[in-house]
Amino acid sequence: MCGIVGYTGERFASRILLDSLSRLEYRGYDSSGIALLTETNMQVIRARGKLRELSKKLEGEMTDARAGIGHTRWATHGVPSEKNAHPQLDPFGRVAVVHNGIIENWEDLRQQYGQGLFSSDTDTEVLAHMLVGGLDAGLDLVEAVQLILSKARGAYSFLAVDSQQPDRLVGARVGNAGGLVIGISEDESIVASDVSALLPYSQEFIFLESNEIVDIRPSVVEIFSSDGERKIRSPERLSLDPVTAAKGTYKHFMLKEIHEQPETLLNGMRGRYSGTSETIDLSSELNHERFSIENLKEINRCLIVGMGTSMHAAMIGRHYLEQFARIPTEVDNSAEFRYRRPLLDEKTLVISVTQSGETVDTLAAMEEAQRAGCPQITLSNSVGSQTTRLADSTIMLHAGPEIAVASTKTMIASVIALHGLSLFLGKQRGLLQPEVEQEQVHQALLLPAAVSNVLNFTDEIDKLAEKYSASNNFLFLGRGLGYPVALEGALKLKEVSYIHAEGYSAGEMKHGPIALIDDQMPTLAICTQGDVHDKMRSNIQQIRARGGAVIALVSEGDSSMDAIATDTLIVPDIDPILSPIPAVVALQLFSYGIATRRGADVDQPRNLAKTVTVE
Ligand code: M6R
Numbered sequence: 152m153c154g155i156v157g158y159t160g161e162r163f164a165s166r167i168l169l170d171s172l173s174r175l176e177y178r179g180y181d182s183s184g185i186a187l188l189t190e191t192n193m194q195v196i197r198a199r200g201k202l203r204e205l206s207k208k209l210e211g212e213m214t215d216a217r218a219g220i221g222h223t224r225w226a227t228h229g230v231p232s233e234k235n236a237h238p239q240l241d242p243f244g245r246v247a248v249v250h251n252g253i254i255e256n257w258e259d260l261r262q263q264y265g266q267g268l269f270s271s272d273t274d275t276e277v278l279a280h281m282l283v284g285g286l287d288a289g290l291d292l293v294e295a296v297q298l299i300l301s302k303a304r305g306a307y308s309f310l311a312v313d314s315q316q317p318d319r320l321v322g323a324r325v326g327n328a329g330g331l332v333i334g335i336s337e338d339e340s341i342v343a344s345d346v347s348a349l350l351p352y353s354q355e356f357i358f359l360e361s362n363e364i365v366d367i368r369p370s371v372v373e374i375f376s377s378d379g380e381r382k383i384r385s386p387e388r389l390s391l392d393p394v395t396a397a398k399g400t401y402k403h404f405m406l407k408e409i410h411e412q413p414e415t416l417l418n419g420m421r422g423r424y425s426g427t428s429e430t431i432d433l434s435s436e437l438n439h440e441r442f443s444i445e446n447l448k449e450i451n452r453c454l455i456v457g458m459g460t461s462m463h464a465a466m467i468g469r470h471y472l473e474q475f476a477r478i479p480t481e482v483d484n485s486a487e488f489r490y491r492r493p494l495l496d497e498k499t500l501v502i503s504v505t506q507s508g509e510t511v512d513t514l515a516a517m518e519e520a521q522r523a524g525c526p527q528i529t530l531s532n533s534v535g536s537q538t539t540r541l542a543d544s545t546i547m548l549h550a551g552p553e554i555a556v557a558s559t560k561t562m563i564a565s566v567i568a569l570h571g572l573s574l575f576l577g578k579q580r581g582l583l584q585p586e587v588e589q590e591q592v593h594q595a596l597l598l599p600a601a602v603s604n605v606l607n608f609t610d611e612i613d614k615l616a617e618k619y620s621a622s623n624n625f626l627f628l629g630r631g632l633g634y635p636v637a638l639e640g641a642l643k644l645k646e647v648s649y650i651h652a653e654g655y656s657a658g659e660m661k662h663g664p665i666a667l668i669d670d671q672m673p674t675l676a677i678c679t680q681g682d683v684h685d686k687m688r689s690n691i692q693q694i695r696a697r698g699g700a701v702i703a704l705v706s707e708g709d710s711s712m713d714a715i716a717t718d719t720l721i722v723p724d725i726d727p728i729l730s731p732i733p734a735v736v737a738l739q740l741f742s743y744g745i746a747t748r749r750g751a752d753v754d755q756p757r758n759l760a761k762t763v764t765v766e
Contacts, residue, residue: 153225153237153251154178155331156348157310157320159218160339160369164188165209167341168221169202171348176202177554177761178251178344179225182236185209186247186312187216193314195247197236201755218318220310222249225760228257229272239276241283242267245314248282250275251344252307252326253765260303278303282311292321293375296364300325300377306511306765308359310342320367323377324359327514327537327764331359333372335386340367345509345762346389346535347552355386358535389534403753405555405647409739410606413599415560416732418549419567423575426596429589433546433575441526441543447579450500450526453480456488456516457504458763460558460642461565465504466635467731468569474728475583475591476576486512486766488519495523502572503529506553506561507762508536517541530568532561546572555754556761557647559739562639563602563732570595570729594726598733601723605736608721612737615702615718616744622673625652626699628660629677630686636677636731640738646756648746657683657690668699675702675738678712679722679730691715704734 154175158164168185183205184197194213198204202223222237229235238247243266250273254260257274266280266287278299285295292313306326313319322342324331334341334353341352342365349356359365362377374382401407423433440446453472455465465482472480478500483493485503489512495501501520505513508531517538520527529542532550539545548564574591577583619625625644629637634656641654655664657676668674674694678687691701692715703716706724713719720741722733746753 154223154344154348155220155249155251155308155310156344157220157322157342157367158339159318159320159367160341161217162339163214164216164219165213167352168219169206169209170351171341171343172202172221172223174348175344176223176755177556179223179760180755181224181226181231182233183221183223184236184238185219185221186238187213187219188312188314188317189213189216190317193244193247193312193317195238195240197233197238199231199233199236218312218320220247220249220312220320227253227765228274235271235273237273237275239271239273239279241279243283246279246282246286246311248275248279248309248311250278250307250309251764253305254278254303254307255305256303264302275309278309278311286313292316292319293364293366294379296321296323297377297379299323300362300364308344318368321364322359322367323364324361326361327509327511330509330537331365332535333357333359333365333367335372338370340369340372342367345533355388356535357384357386358540387535403555403743405557405559405743405753408553408555408559409736409743411551412560412563412736413603413606415550415564416567416599416602418551419564420571420595421549423571424592424595429592431571431574431578431588431592433571436544436546437528438544444579446526447576449498450478452499453478453502454495454499455480455482455502455504456485456513458485458510458512460562460639461504461506463635463639463642464562464565464569465502466638467566467632468502468504468573470632470728471570471573472576475573475587476580477582478576483516485510485516489515493519495520495525497524497526499523499525501525501527503527503538503542504565504569505529505538506532506548506550506558506565508533508538509762509764511764511766514538514541528572530565532564556756556759557643562735566732567595567598594729597725598729601725601733602736604723605733605740608737609740612720612740613744615720616741616748618718619673619702620745620748622671623650624667624672625650626664626667626672626674627652627654627677628657628674628690630657630683631680632728632731633657633677633680633683633687633734636734636738637675639735640675640677640742643739643742644745646759647742647753648749648751649757650745657687660690660693665693665697668694668697670698670700673700673702675704676716677734678703678705678709679727679734681727684711688712688715704737706730
């Protein structure tokens with residue numbers, strides 16, 4: 152959940168480290184710090200709060216340093232404060248460590264390997280103590296890291312420097328608490344938690360695997376196993392575009408990313424949905440051996456795993472898989488899945504949905520599925536991420552960089568990818584009628600225009616946000632495909648505006664939540680689904696009868712809720728099975744409108760991080 156960077160080369164390290172950290176701030180932003188090295192000196196500067204606080208402190212400091220490490224933190228052990236910010240040092244100030252993830256046995260390690268007093272509450276500091284202990288005992292830096300790997304339990308990655316070897320960085324990765332990627336260039340090396348931080352500096356990358364150690368000098372990068380065995384690894388070339396990550400004229404990344412969704416949909420369908428033949432084809436993306444027609448016919452169950460917004464996308468995808476591919480499908484929250492000893496076999500297709508491809512619980516769920524021999528597909532927005540390395544096949548979301556912590560365009564990209572995958576699987580299994588394929592492809596290609604229409608309604612949605620921005624509690628209700636939309640609406644509102652919001656299946660309302668209804672508790676009712684429309688009408692009437700205000704989210708042309716709802720939020724009338732897409736976009740704008748009115752930090756909400764790499 153934290154971001155780590157390191158640099159060694161000919162250029163000014165502080166600038167490069169700060170710049171790379173700014174690209175990792177989405178991983179955590181409660182404090183940050185940097186260690187800079189010259190031939191004779193190591194200086195550590197840390198600050199509580201966002202990266203700009205560190206920048207201010209850094210002005211004019213150590214401008215001649217040509218190597219260093221940096222960190223942006225999401226607190227796990229110890230409150231956000233300067234003393235708990237990384238880098239953490241040993242008691243003599245010889246080595247500095249930045250770390251992501253959790254050292255589970257840190258308290259025991261403190262007892263056993265402490266080299267003196269500890270000055271922070273972090274689990275990280277003991278790594279610096281262990282490292283200096285190893286160096287003092289005559290170990291080389293890589294050997295000292297080996298010692299750490301043999302003793303420290305958990306899932307973590309870290310980078311360290313030794314002030315007596317000022318052009319050298321060492322790092323390691325254990326488990327799935329976020330990766331370490333090394334960008335290779337002539338005469339300099341740069342390393343970070345993920346590739347997005349390295350894009351301006353390199354196009355060639357080495358991805359560290361679990362239980363590997365990296366020894367980095369300006370023009371040499373060496374990889375070792377945790378036993379010290381040297382590994383040969385060729386860099387991978389990736390061409391990615393750093394410019395698209397810029398905020399442009401938008402006030403917030405979240406707003407920019409909401410507005411990018413028509414294009415996100417087009418990019419997600421490009422090369423998969425053919426407008427001319429009205430057919431779907433994902434064959435080039437699926438591993439032919441694992442997903443041959445014969446193997447697909449054998450699949451008797453699908454399991455989609457994900458967390459948060461990605462899980463809500465998965466819940467929509469379940470409807471698609473059952474309807475178009477005719478495969479019984481379950482959706483599981485990855486974190487729950489891994490601990491309930493799931494029954495799996497090689498006839499269960501496991502689909503993981505994760506924009507980052509680094510979510511620790513989803514990775515653990517995938518490992519569970521791997522042990523059981525399940526074929527796996529991952530949907531990810533991050534080239535080279537961990538899930539893409541674990542799965543048999545990857546369906547890239549092609550959503551472009553999503554910087555705001557709240558997922559918007561990656562959810563829409565996940566939903567369309569699941570729609571395409573379901574159609575394709577149905578077709579391969581011989582269970583999808585050609586006319587259904589044609590109709591679905593045709594309808595899906597209308598989505599970019601439908602979402603543009605929602606964006607044209609921004610002013611109307613904003614007026615509703617204005618009207619309801621003082622409410623401190625919200626209920627979101629939906630049935631069928633409206634249910635995951637309700638869950639996502641509630642999640643978006645609570646994370647960006649800090650308003651308490653509950654998403655419920657509307658059928659559940661009378662089993663408890665109705666007790667909450669009064670004139671202080673508005674409800675947002677998702678009413679775009681034809682087959683459950685009348686039931687939603689009844690729910691709305693029941694809420695109104697108890698004094699609750701209701702905003703009905705309806706399809707254009709549906710005036711049936713006008714007389715009973717307090718307000719309506721209108722989205723384009725499209726094929727009901729695809730209606731979650733414009734509905735989710737409308738709810739994103741609604742949450743954004745409320746959050747900005749309440750002065751919340753929309754792009755970096757408190758306590759959150761974009762990628763959750765710790766349990
Ligand atoms: O990277 P992932 O898609 O695996 O992330 C899963 C969740 O942490 C994520 O969807 C989260 O709920 C959203 N950022 C909330 O907007």
